[in-house]
Every structure is written in structure tokens, then in C-alpha cells.
Amino acid sequence: MITPFRIDIPQADLDDLADRLARTRWPDEVAGAGWDYGFPLARLKQLAEHWRTGYDWRAHEAELNKLPHFTTEIDGQNIHFVHVRSARPDALALVLTHGWPGSFLEFLDVVEPLSRDFHLVIPSIPGFGFSGPTHERGWDAVRIARAWAELMHRLGYDRYGAQGGDFGAGISLALGAVAPEHVVGVHVNYLPTRPDPAVEVSAADEARLDTVRQLMANRPPYQALLALTPQTIGYALTDSPVAQLVWIAERFAQWTDPAAPVGDDRMLTDVSLYWLTATAASSGRLHHDNPRGSGQPCRVPLGVAVFAHDITLSVRPLAERLYDIRHWSEFERGGHFAAMEVPGLFAEDVRDFFLSDLADPAGLADPAAFGSERG
Helix, strand or coil: CEEEECCCCCHHHHHHHHHHHHCCCCCCCCCCCCCCCCCCHHHHHHHHHHHHHCCCHHHHHHHHCCCCEEEEEECCEEEEEEEECCCCCCCEEEEEECCCCCCHHHHHHHHHHHHCCEEEEEECCCCCHHHCCCCCCCCCHHHHHHHHHHHHHHCCCCCEEEEECCHHHHHHHHHHHHCCCCEEEEEECCCCCCCCCCCCCCHHHHHHHHHHHHHHHCCCHHHHHHHHCHHHHHHHHHHCHHHHHHHHHHHHHHHCCCCCCCCHHHHHHHHHHHHHHCCHHHHHHHHHHCCCCCCCCCCCEEEEEEEEECCCCCCHHHHHCCCEEEEEEEEEEEECCHHHHCHHHHHHHHHHHHHHHCCCHHHHHCHHHHEEEEC
């Protein structure tokens, strides 16, 4: 059963948030520390005060409710999703999957341009936001992909594409692997590529791989905490709104293009979604329950968009050893949250892949035809 859903956060929850923010117990900070010890105190106080006194959840809630929201239960788990049908009855359907610490909000600015040509299904990953917390182990990318396949079946879509970044990229690739008879192609804007001494790469690609090696040698603290003890950090994030705020704000500060930052209100809507649904711990479990290298390979056609300010940048010769690459774009602007940072570039690239490169078999004969540099 698919049920219409409307966002309606109880006023008591908003009042409790404001009260907690007003009673924040702040740490001290070394003079002139900048980012040397972590997120700067002055900037966090500014964000927290704006969240408490300037940010209007009700206004953003009203805007979100202009979209058609639904819920359904799949594999014992509540699934929230937005479903926007194109005016074109013959349009291809796309399932767009967010990552962490994002949400379905990542795609707000691309709904209008993409829905001109595609039916859009934008789910919240189990454990995130309005999908609510998960209640058992094992919600990894493959299980989520199977849930997405069932969701698309319930909506009546037999052929569809998949797009995602961050965890959404892994889930989209898994969807192409578990439902290749239905998935016409997968487009990702995040595709980690590990060094392989057997593959010769350019000096520029070698520099990209150096970043990967550094990340592999020095695991980011947030990643280690979520992968090992998501419940432990979940207590702080669920009890303290400032803890939840800085946990996400730090990722936005470090993973986005300084020339195309995500606005404070948009980021605070994302933070509010985690806080008001109390899904900090359950969303973190995806890091724990999603083993790397699990699942079967994805053989459907793949499109890759590389944004210059992402965490790591994909290396095409390495990707081509694993995937059927049909489209490859390099962008000088944009970072990890590309659909929020540079929605125009993002939407154009998704459209190009699904409407041009997949629809033109002649164009697929020359791999060089798929590379482009746009900014």
C-alpha cells in the first residue's frame, strides 16, 4: 500500500529545539585556532543562533509540502519518497538516491528541470529522515537496492534509470546489479577508484590517487566513529542539537566548492530533518552495515560526473576496468553535494546521459565521445 504523506512537525518539538539551543553549554577555544582543532567556535555560534532565532522551519516545511510525498512499507521498513510525474507520459523514470549526511533535500533544485523529461522517484534511505529509524541489522546498499526495485515495481515502472552520489552512488550501482533487466543505466556523481599498479595512469590521475592513498592511510574520524560505533556517537547527536549541527555543518564546509556553497538555510533544513526525526544514530548505521566490495558487479551502462571539489576524484582508466562507461564528464565547479551546489550543471549532465548517450548507439562506438570538460 502506498500512502500520501504530509510533513507536520509538532510545535512542541520545535519549541524543545529552541530551548535546547538557548541552553547550549559551549566549550572554550584556543585563540586564533581557526580550523586546526576542528569546527571554529564563532562560526558554530553564528549558525546555532540563526537556527534558534532566524531560521523558519514552518516556511521550509510549507515549501517541502508542495511536493507529492508518500510512504510505503517494504521488507518490514517504512520508506518515505517523493514522486513527481513528468508532463511527458512516455518519460523515462529516474530514481534519485541521496547520501550521508544528506537527504532527499539534495535534489530540491533539480526537481523542476529534470521533471521536464523524467518521472522522478526520490526516496529517503532507510534509517534517514521520514523513512524513520531502522530496527534491525543488515540494511546495506544491496538490501536498499532491492527495496528500490520493489518500490519502482509498485509504482508501475518497468524500465528506469538510477542516479546517486555518496551512499546513493553505491545504492544506484547495486540497483543496476540486482535489477539489470529493469535499469537502463546508472549515473553517479561519486565513484571512488582505488589505485591499481597494473593500470597506467596520467600524472593528473596519479595526483588524484595520492588523495585516495592519504584517505586510506588516515581514515577520517567521523568515518571511523560511524563505521565502528554509530550508537555511541548517536547519543550525543540525538540529545544535543548543536552536536547534530556541527556534525553535519563540518561536512558541508569541507566537502563543498567554496565558490558554490550551500546556503545556511538549506543546510539547516537538512540538519533539522535529522534532528526532528531523531535519525542520527540510525542513519549512521549504514556506515557500519555496508561492507565494502559486497554484492555483485553492476553491468548496466554507467555515466560518471566528476566535480572538482569532491572528496576524491574518479580516475577513468580504473573505472573502465570495472564498469561499462558510456559517459564521462569533468566539471571545474561543484563538490560532494553537486545537486545542491551546481544544480544546473548536475541536471544537464543527468539529462545528457539518459537522453543522449544511452539513446544514441552510434555515439557509443567511440569512448572518446563521452568525455567532456564543462564548468
